[in-house]
Amino acid sequence: MAFYEYNVLVLVVVVAGTAYLQHRRGSKAAVSRSRGQDGEATRAAITAGDAVIWQFKKKFLPVYLLAFGSDWLQGPYIYTMYKDEKGLPEETVAYLFATGFLAAAISASFVGSLADRYGRRSASLFFCVAYALSCFTVLFDSIFTLFAGRILGGLSTTLLWSVIESWMVTEFHRQHLEEAGSLSDIFGIMTTLNGAVAILAGLFAQTIADVTKTQAAPFMAAVVLLILAFGFISSRWSENYGDSHKSNVDGLLPGSEEKEKNGLQYILQGRKSSEFFEDITDCFGPDKHLWALCITSSCFEGVMYLWIFFKFAALKLSHEAAGKGSELPFGTIFAALMCAMMLGSLSFTYYSSLATSRWVVSPSRLLTITLFVASACFILPVLVHDEAVTFWCFCVFEICCGIYFPSIARLKEQIVEDGVRAKIYGILRIPLNIFVVLGLMLTKAGKLRPDPPSLEPRLRHRENVFIICSGALAAAAAALGAFVAE
Structure with a gap:
């Protein structure tokens, strides 16, 4: 199996090298900007802008990583939990998976509208509760409870991939952070850190499953992360809404019928x-x-x-x-x-x-x-x-x-x-x-x-x-x- 170990080593070295080059280029760009025409004023503006972006990242990224970390913890064991530990037939497992995706498809038709109307923060809090309940269902052997868990899981997946990012982007624009930083940078950091969390979550899930001798352990660990995410959202996030909330509160204005489109x-x-x-x-x-x-x-x-x-x-x-x-x-x-x-x-x-480069x-x-x-x-x-x-x-x-x-x-x-x-x-x-x-x-x-x-x-x-x-x-x-x- 040396083939796979060798490839992991090569990939780790390449990732580390790319991260170093990115950090080095970012440092050079910051120094170059600080030597601009405005001198001290430019340096002060850059420092203040970096501080604002850093505070924004501290507010959003922990919630994002905790939410996706709870998902990564469950991923390696969803199939084996149903097939091996619960002893369900292959066909039943397929029906459970299909139920989850169908629930996600159906819920996608309305959860976004409800989040826009009643608030993305509130929808994110509901996600934490719904996904935690979905995790708890694996503790039961009732087939009806397991199907209910997949329905909650499908609903939660839709919320995970829609409302959390929606809150971040809208909040970024609401605070007018475009002058202080780039959303492309934040999106790149999100994916990079999410990959690191996925690796750690996979290793941790395997470890606690081996130690506890039950594949339900990673799901309970996911509940802990969801509780932490709930706490972060409750204490750090402000609410933001969509146009449907404005229409609901202020009344639909003449000529604004478009706001009521689904x-x-x-x-x-x-x-x-x-x-x-x-x-x-x-x-x-x-x-x-x-x-x-x-x-x-x-x-x-x-x-x-x-x-x-x-x-x-x-x-x-x-x-x-x-x-x-x-x-x-x-x-x-x-x-x-x-x-x-x-x-x-x-x-x-x-x-x-490299956005300024012509190529x-x-x-x-x-x-x-x-x-x-x-x-x-x-x-x-x-x-x-x-x-x-x-x-x-x-x-x-x-x-x-x-x-x-x-x-x-x-x-x-x-x-x-x-x-x-x-x-x-x-x-x-x-x-x-x-x-x-x-x-x-x-x-x-x-x-x-x-x-x-x-x-x-x-x-x-x-x-x-x-x-x-x-x-x-x-x-x-x-x-x-x-x-x-x-």
């Missing part, structure tokens, strides 16, 4: 044009920008969730096809993949710091390139049947994930208005969850085939899934590329 109507009928896309508004209707976001997020994140579901199985299949009988070091592989994601986010942050492409074009590369990561293992190639393609896909998340967050920040941010973020997750449910159905169908001594049927099924993923990513790249074409 999220789907904004996507179908159009919205106010974003300054970020002023140069192409004449060529394309403003609603098409939201369509591009919808297609991109649905395809990429849907493929990502499917990949999470079968990535270890795919590697194990390649391992067996090569005639190797030893077990794969899944913990080491997970660490390598998370290092790759951190490398992608660090690269994005470093690239964003730097726009966030939209960078994301388009990333989607095409991600598409190739799934088609290459179909053409080359090799365990190492499959692993490296997975690592490159994780690098693409590290670039994708801050890139798509930046685009959403630029395209979606603050007044309907949570509403739109929620709606964008509806097709994503439907995509995942359909994909899980396909994956389940493949597993129902007989398993003869030959691995050929399973290899063909894996290739079919990879081809679908590659095609979805290529379609997303083409759709997004069309809306940034000049």
Whole structure:
């Protein structure tokens, strides 16, 4: 298994080197700015701006990392908890997973609107409570309780991916922090730190599960993180709202009927044009920008969730096809993949710091390139049947994930208005969850085939899934590329 340990070591060195280069460039940029024309006044302004941004990060990042840390703690054991510890049939486990994604899709149609109306802070507090209750359901053997837990889990996942980021972006604009710092920098830091938390959470979850001899332990640890997040939100966050709250409080003003549109109507009928896309508004209707976001997020994140579901199985299949009988070091592989994601986010942050360079492409074009590369990561293992190639393609896909998340967050920040941010973020997750449910159905169908001594049927099924993923990513790249074409 030296192959995987060697790759982890290489990735750690590359990540450390990239982090050092980013820190060094940031330090040089700060010194260069401080030597500007205004001398002491410039240095004082930079210092004050850095302090304000630092205070903002201290207010937001602990909540963000605690919330996602609770999710990472559960991830490695959700399947095995149901399948092994609870002893549920494979088909029931598939139904539980599908129920969670369906609940996420249904809740996405209204939780964003409720968050905009009643407050993103309140919605974040509700997320902590709902997800904690979902974790507690694993302590019971009742199938009805377990299904209720997956419904709460689906609802909580929608809140996790919509209201927390919506609060941050709106608060950033409300405090007029654009002059003090960049949202691209914050998005890059979010993804980098989230990758580090994922590694630590995975190792910690495995440790406490081994020590306590129960796979419910990581879920209880997740509850502790959610309690801490609840405390941080309660004590540090102020409330912010969307346009629907203003309409509800002040009454709908003449000519402002657009404020009452639901999220789907904004996507179908159009919205106010974003300054970020002023140069192409004449060529394309403003609603098409939201369509591009919808297609991109649905395809990429849907493929990502499917990949999470079968990535270890795919590697194990390649391992067996090569005639190797030893077990794969899944913990080491997970660490390598998370290092790759951190490398992608660090690269994005470093690239964003080069914004003044002429050769730097726009966030939209960078994301388009990333989607095409991600598409190739799934088609290459179909053409080359090799365990190492499959692993490296997975690592490159994780690098693409590290670039994708801050890139798509930046685009959403630029395209979606603050007044309907949570509403739109929620709606964008509806097709994503439907995509995942359909994909899980396909994956389940493949597993129902007989398993003869030959691995050929399973290899063909894996290739079919990879081809679908590659095609979805290529379609997303083409759709997004069309809306940034000049």
